[in-house]
C-alpha cells in the first residue's frame with residue numbers, strides 16, 4: 001500500500017493513473033457509442049438492450065447489480081482522473097512562474113494544448129447527460145425503461161441536441177490526444193508502433209464522435225421518430 | 226546585415242529584470258548568434274556599460290553550456306542546432322529578435338541570460354552513473370553489445386544537458402533530459418545492476434527540483450539540439466512503472 005502511495009506521489013505515477021483511468025473511460029465511450037446505435041434498430045431492440053444491461057450477470061448477481069458495479073468503477077475512474085489532472089496542472093503551473101513574451105507551439109497538436117478545456121466540457125456534459133437520460137430530471141417527458149422514447153423526445157429540443165453535438169466535439173479532441181498519449185505514458189509506445197497508436201486515436205475518435213452525433217442529427221431531421 | 230535585439234537584462238536573481246533594445250549593425254551573416262553578442266558586448270564595454278551575460282563554452286554544439294530562447298524558441302529557429310551553432314544567415318536583414326533566458330522555477334536566473342542549471346546536476350547525482358571499481362581500464366570491447374542497443378544508447382547519450390527541453394516545455398518538465406540519462410545507461414549491460422534503483426531515484430530527484438510533468442506535447446523533441454526522441458520518455462515511464470510496482 002505504501003508503495004502504491006509513493007508511486008502516486010511521483011509525477012509519472014499520477015500520469016499513469018490518468019492513463020489507466022483514461023483507458024477505462026475510453027473503453028466505456030466506445031462500447032457506449034456502439035450501444036447507442038441500437039436506436040436505429042427501433043424501439044424494441046434498444047429498450048431490450050437497456051434491459052440486458054440491467055440483467056447482466058444473472059443468475060449469479062441480482063438484477064442491476066453488475067450495472068451498479070460498472071457504474072462505480074466508472075465513477076471512481078472519473079474521480080481519480082480529475083484528481084490527478086488537477087494535481088498535475090497545479091504542478092505544471094508552479095514549474096513556470098515567469099512565462100515568455102510570446103511562444104508559439106512548434107509541433108504540439110491543438111488537441112494536446114486544449115486538454116484542460118476539453119476535459120471540463122466532458123465533465124459538465126456527463127452531469128447533464130446523467131440527469132437527462134438516466135435520472136430523467138431535466139427531461140421533458142421521461143419514461144423509465146422506454147429508452148427509445150426518451151432519446152427521440154430528448155433530442156427534438158434543438159438546443160439540447162446542439163449541446164450534445166458540441167460536447168461530442170470536445171470529447172473528440174480529448175480522445176484524439178488522450179488515446180495516443182496514454183500509450184506513451186504507460187511506456188507501451190515506441191517508434192515502430194507510434195503510427196499505429198496515432199491512427200487508432202484518430203479512427204476511434206471519428207467513430208465515437210460521428211456515431212454519437214448521428215443520433216441527434218437524424219432525430220432533428222425527422223429521419224427516426 | 227542589421228538586426229534589432231530585445232534582450233532580457235537582469236542584474237541578479239533578486240532584480241526584477243526588463244527587456245532592453247540593442248541595434249546590431251554591420252553583422253556578417255556568417256557570424257554565429259553568440260559572435261553577434263560578442264560584437265554587441267564590445268560596443269557596450271567601449272561605452273562603459275555592463276555587457277550582456279550569457280553562457281557559452283565550446284561553441285561547437287557539444288558541451289551544452291549555451292542556451293537562450295530566441296523569438297520564443299529555445300536555441301532559435303534551426304532544428305537540431307545549439308545557439309552557438311546558429312548563424313545570422315538564419316535571420317533576415319532588419320529582423321527584430323527577442324532573446325530571453327530559459328524560464329523554469331528550477332532554473333533561476335543568475336544574471337541576464339544565464340540561469341542556474343544545478344537542478345540537472347542533482348538529478349544526475351541521484352543515479353545518472355554506474356558504480357564500478359576504479360583501477361586499470363577494462364578492454365573496450367570485452368562486453369559484446371548488440372548493435373541496435375548500442376545505437377539507441379548513443380542516441381540517448383547524445384544529450385548535452387543544455388536544458389532546452391525544460392525551456393520549451395509549456396509545463397517546465399525535465400522528462401526528456403531525465404529520460405535520456407536513464408535510458409542511455411539502462412540500455413547497456415554496464416547499467417543493469419542499478420537500473421531500477423537509478424530510474425526511481427532520478428525521477429524522485431526530478432520531482433523534488435520542482436519540474437513540471439509531461440503531457441506529451443513533444444515540444445522538447447522539436448527544440449532538442451540533438452533531436453532526442455520522446456520515445457525515451459515512454460521508455461523511462463516503462464522502466465519507472467516496473468521498478469516501482471514489480472519488485
Ligand code: HEM
Pocket residue numbers: 015018019021022023025026029078081082085112115116118119120122123174175177178179181182183185186439440441
Ligand atoms: C471529466 C473531466 C475530465 C478532465 C478534467 C480531464 C482532463 C484531462 C487532462 C488534463 C489530461 C492530461 C492531458 C495530457 O496528458 O496531455 C487528460 C488525459 C486523458 N483523458 Fe481526460 N479529462 C476528463 C475526462 C475524461 C473522460 C470522460 C475520458 C474518456 C472518455 C478521458 C480520457 C482521457 C485520456 C485517455 C487521457 C490520456 C492520459 C494520458 O495522457 O496518458 N478524460 N484528461
Ligand code: FES
Pocket residue numbers: 280281282283284285286287288289290291292307308309310
Ligand atoms: S557553447 Fe557548447 S554547446 Fe553551445
